[in-house]
Amino acid sequence: MSLVELCACHHMVMSNPVLTRSFDEKKLPQQPIVEPTSGVMTTESVGRHAALLFGITAVFAIGGWVVLETVPRQLLLIGILVGFGLVLLASFKPNLAPYVAVPYAVIEGVVVGAISRMFETAYSGIVVQALLATLITFAVMLALYITRTIRVTQRMRSVIIGATAAIALFYLVTIGLSFFNIEMPLVWDSGPLGILFSVAVCxxxxxxxxxxxxxxERGIKARMPSHMSWLAAMGLLVTVVWLYLEILRLLAKVRD
Structure with missing residues (x-):
């Protein structure tokens, strides 16, 4: 079983379906759900929390990179599972998001740093390429969203969530089959189909x-409680790291 597969599956399972569970458009209140004097979700709070979580992840990614050779793979596996549990906890109990967000970012950083080191050892320079591609993609998609070049509709939302769940299930099956030494070629195959699969997942x-x-945006308009800012920041971290891991995998296939 590959740590990359498990980590990528973790991010797909914990991506936007988790956020939509805590925040359903059909249940949006007509009036603010909290009084104006109490803490609410704002653009500033989401940005501040996201910057903190991404910063922590980056710092501990360096640590994960450095200690990879001295830390057993089993500990990294445990870290992935603990991170999985923390995001599950935040999704089912959003009020706990402020307390689990930082520990999650720490674990995320160590695991991502270790995985990045594995790829860099096999493919020199691939980490910098993946980081740049991830940052550029994030900036472009944010610009497209802000300018309304791409609009998120309920239909689009449903399709993306359904497709994400399907790919996550595929990865789970792949991980399960790996225990019986059965490999799914699409995941790591560097042939045309394997590359096409990775492009689709990216x-x-x-x-x-x-x-x-x-x-x-919807959370801010609905004046959701301030702890939802932490959940939103965690959601961004989950998705960006997932994108980074998939770009790493795609670049590795192309190089092969």
């Missing part, structure tokens, strides 16, 4: 970013 991750932006 595109899906990109469109999940649009759902993150939409979630944030």
């Amino acid at each position: 595109a899906l991750a990109v469109f999940n970013l649009m759902l993150d932006f939409d979630f944030i």
